[in-house]
Each structure stands twice: as C-alpha cells, then as structure tokens.
Amino acid sequence: MHTGRIIAEHKTNFRILDEGVERIATVRGSFFEDGAFPKVGDWVQYEIVSEDQAVIEEILPRSSVIKRKTAHGEEEQVMVTNVNLMVVVMGLDGDYNLSRLERYLLLAKQSEVPAVVVLNKMDIADDVATTHTEVEAVAGDAPVIVVSAEQGTNMDTLLSHFTDNTTAVLLGSSGAGKSTITNWLLSEDKQATGTIREDDSRGRHTTTARELFTLTTGGALIDTPGIRELSLLDTSEEDEDAVFSKIEALAHECRFADCDHEKSAGCRVLEAIEEGLIIERELASYKKLKREREHEAIKRDVFKQRQSEKKRYQGYKKVMDQKRFEQDNDWN
Ligand SMILES: Nc1nc2c(ncn2[C@@H]2O[C@H](COP(=O)(O)OP(=O)(O)OP(=O)(O)O)[C@@H](O)[C@H]2O)c(=O)[nH]1
Ligand SMILES: [Mg+2]
Ligand SMILES: [Zn+2]
Numbered sequence: 001m002h003t004g005r006i007i008a009e010h011k012t013n014f015r016i017l018d019e020g021v022e023r024i025a026t027v028r029g030s031f032f033e034d035g036a037f038p039k040v041g042d043w044v045q046y047e048i049v050s051e052d053q054a055v056i057e058e059i060l061p062r063s064s065v066i067k068r069k070t071a072h073g074e075e076e077q078v079m080v081t082n083v084n085l086m087v088v089v090m091g092l093d094g095d096y097n098l099s100r101l102e103r104y105l106l107l108a109k110q111s112e113v114p115a116v117v118v119l120n121k122m123d124i125a126d127d128v129a130t131t132h133t134e135v136e137a138v139a140g141d142a143p144v145i146v147v148s149a150e151q152g153t154n155m156d157t158l159l160s161h162f163t164d165n166t167t168a169v170l171l172g173s174s175g176a177g178k179s180t181i182t183n184w185l186l187s188e189d190k191q192a193t194g195t196i197r198e199d200d201s202r203g204r205h206t207t208t209a210r211e212l213f214t215l216t217t218g219g220a221l222i223d224t225p226g227i228r229e230l231s232l233l234d235t236s237e238e239d240e241d242a243v244f245s246k247i248e249a250l251a252h253e254c255r256f257a258d259c260d261h262e263k264s265a266g267c268r269v270l271e272a273i274e275e276g277l278i279i280e281r282e283l284a285s286y287k288k289l290k291r292e293r294e295h296e297a298i299k300r301d302v303f304k305q306r307q308s309e310k311k312r313y314q315g316y317k318k319v320m321d322q323k324r325f326e327q328d329n330d331w332n
Contacts, residue, residue, distance in 0.1 A: 004019075004043070005017050005042065006041065006212070007211060008212070013025060017212070017214070023054045024052065025053075025055060026054075028056060039080060040081075040211065040222055041080045041082040041083055042082065044058065045058045064084065066079045066083060067079065083113055084166060085116060085167070086114070086171060087158070087168050087171070088101065088116070088117050088118065089172035089176040090173070091120050093124060094202070094276070095176050097279065098135070098138050101117065101135065102138055105117075105139065116142060116143050116145065117139050117142050119144065120149050121150070143161070145158050149180040155185070158181070159185060162215060162217065165219065167221075170223055171227065172226065172227075173203065174194075174203030174206070174207075174225070174226025175197075175201060175202055175204070177193075178223055179192065179194075186213055187216070205226060207224065207226070210225070244289050247283065248286075250268045253268035
C-alpha cells in the first residue's frame with residue numbers, strides 16, 4: 001500500500017502526488033456506496049494496479065475540512081481538506097466588500113483554520129492606507145497584507161506565512177487574483193488567469209477546478225475557482241439577524257414606504273447594492289426572512305383573535321348560563 005495526496009479531482013478519477021510522482025487513480029467500488037469521495041488535500045492510501053493505473057483504497061483522517069452549503073438545500077459540500085491556512089483574497093477594485101470578507105473569516109473560524117487577508121491590486125487602488133485600517137478592524141487576529149500580485153509588491157510578506165508544513169487554500173471572488181497569486185508563488189505561469197468585466201470587476205470564472213500545487217520554497221497551495229454565491233458559506237441565525245436589521249434600516253430610506261426593493265426609483269436598498277454596502281444574496285435572504293416573519297406575525301394575530309373570540313364566547317356563555325340558572329330557579 002502507498003500513501004499520497006489528492007491534488008486534483010476529475011470526472012471519473014483523481015490525481016495523486018506521491019513523493020514528486022503524479023499518478024492517475026480511480027476509487028475502490030465501496031466509495032460509490034457511501035458517496036464520500038476523496039477531496040483535494042486528502043491523504044489517501046492506494047494500490048498500484050499497473051504502470052499508469054492506481055486505485056484509492058482509503059482516505060486517511062482529515063486534520064481540517066472546509067465545507068460550504070450547496071446552493072439549494074442544506075447539504076454540505078467539502079471543498080478542500082487538510083489545510084492549515086486560509087488565504088482570503090479580495091481585490092482593491094469593485095471586488096472590495098467588507099461584509100463578504102466577514103463571511104470568509106467566519107468560514108475560517110468555523111473550519112478552525114487560521115486566516116490571512118490579502119488585499120490585491122494595490123497598484124490600481126487609491127488611499128490604500130485608509131482601506132488597510134478599515135480591513136484590519138474587521139479582520140481581528142488575521143493579518144492583512146496589501147499586495148499587487150501582478151507587480152509582485154509585498155508578495156514576499158505573503159510567502160513568509162508559508163512553512164514546509166503549510167497547506168494554504170486561496171479563497172475569494174472570481175477575478176480577485178487567486179491564480180495570479182498562485183503563479184507568483186510558484187514562480188511559474190501554471191494557472192491561466194482571466195480578464196475581468198470593466199463595469200463591476202467581476203471575473204469570468206477562469207479557474208474551474210480546485211488544484212493543489214507544491215511550492216519549491218516549501219509548503220503547498222490550493223487554487224480554487226471563485227465562489228459564485230455567498231449562500232455557499234454557512235451563516236448562523238445571528239448573522240442573518242444582523243443582515244436583516246442592516247437592510248431594514250436602509251429600507252426606511254427608500255422613497256416609498258411600500259418599496260419592494262425591485263425597481264430602482266428611489267430605492268435605497270438597490271442603491272446600497274450598487275455601492276457594495278450589501279450584496280444581492282443578502283437582499284434575497286432579507287426578503288425571504290421578511291416574508292417568513294410576516295407570515296409568523298399573521299399566524300400570531302390569527303391565534304390571538306381566536307383566543308379573544310374564545311374568551312368572549314366563554315364570557316357570553318357564563319352570562320347565559322347564569323341567566324338560565326336564574327330562570328330555572330325563578331326566585332322572584
Ligand atoms: N491591476 C492588477 N490586476 C491584477 C492583479 N492581480 C491580478 N490581476 C488581474 O485580475 C484578473 C483576474 O485575475 P485571476 O488571477 O485570473 O483571478 P482569479 O481570482 O483566479 O479568478 P477565477 O479563476 O475566475 O476565480 C486578471 O486580469 C489579472 O491580470 C494586480 O495585482 N493588479
Ligand atoms: Mg483563477
Ligand atoms: Zn427599496
């Protein structure tokens with residue numbers, strides 16, 4: 001039996017790295033029964049069947065797991081495993097969004113993996129110092145590094161967070177510069193990078209699969225595709241509440257009291273999305289919560305009304321019973 005690490009997942013097989021040698025492997029049949037397939041970052045035990053074919057027998061215990069909720073429903077999906085550093089990448093362009101950063105940091109906390117915040121594209125940002133301070137206030141214990149991956153500025157500071165035992169995962173929006181950072185750290189253009197849309201700095205999902213790379217300077221790095229939806233990050237009810245009151249406060253500033261936050265005429269909430277104060281996904285969650293809460297309120301009202309009708313009826317019944325009693329006993 002051999003031990004290796006999963007560096008990529010393909011449709012029907014996996015790529016394993018074992019002491020510098022890459023192998024293509026399938027999984028033992030039993031994996032299909034429980035559906036818990038190996039993930040990028042996993043250490044696995046495998047058997048060599050032929051010169052270019054290997055079979056994964058077992059996944060070794062994971063030291064950490066980074067999970068996300070799937071877009072629909074509650075099911076959780078493992079993104080990567082056995083990482084001990086989460087590098088949250090945010091562009092200092094239209095990508096800049098503090099509440100999104102908070103979500104990533106929450107994901108790091110829930111995964112019990114230390115985080116480093118990388119603010120990329122400093123070459124095109126103005127007032128970097130103010131932004132840096134603003135982000136540090138949100139980042140807590142996580143170091144904040146301002147870099148330009150394209151020009152190589154401050155990238156050594158990021159590299160200094162790597163040791164031989166580090167496995168870092170790069171997370172962030174499409175277009176934030178994760179693959180540009182990967183290429184810099186590898187001193188090689190291994191990953192394709194994509195252009196971003198002029199109007200909103202969004203990337204084009206250039207990276208489509210997670211992949212682990214070994215750094216010649218020590219440690220390993222997993223490049224990931226930009227996460228499409230923030231719903232993919234697990235949030236607590238507390239966070240939902242915070243988002244709810246934040247949007248509720250903005251909604252008071254809409255021009256029309258009954259604003260549905262769908263047409264832009266005088267809608268402060270849609271304006272806030274434009275400004276990056278809130279994200280689309282938060283508005284969707286707000287609307288859903290609002291509907292739920294209104295529904296709850298209606299249910300409560302109906303219940304209260306029934307209760308008071310019952311009380312009134314009981315009062316009425318008491319009076320009638322008394323009357324009947326008096327009549328029956330005809331004391332006069
Ligand atoms: N000005 C500037 N542009 C950068 C910098 N880093 C990356 N870019 C550009 O931003 C665009 C997106 O970079 P990528 O590295 O492909 O972004 P990504 O995060 O890997 O995106 P996905 O793979 O789609 O998730 C490219 O056009 C890069 O050249 C930087 O430091 N400064
Ligand atoms: Mg990429
Ligand atoms: Zn509105």
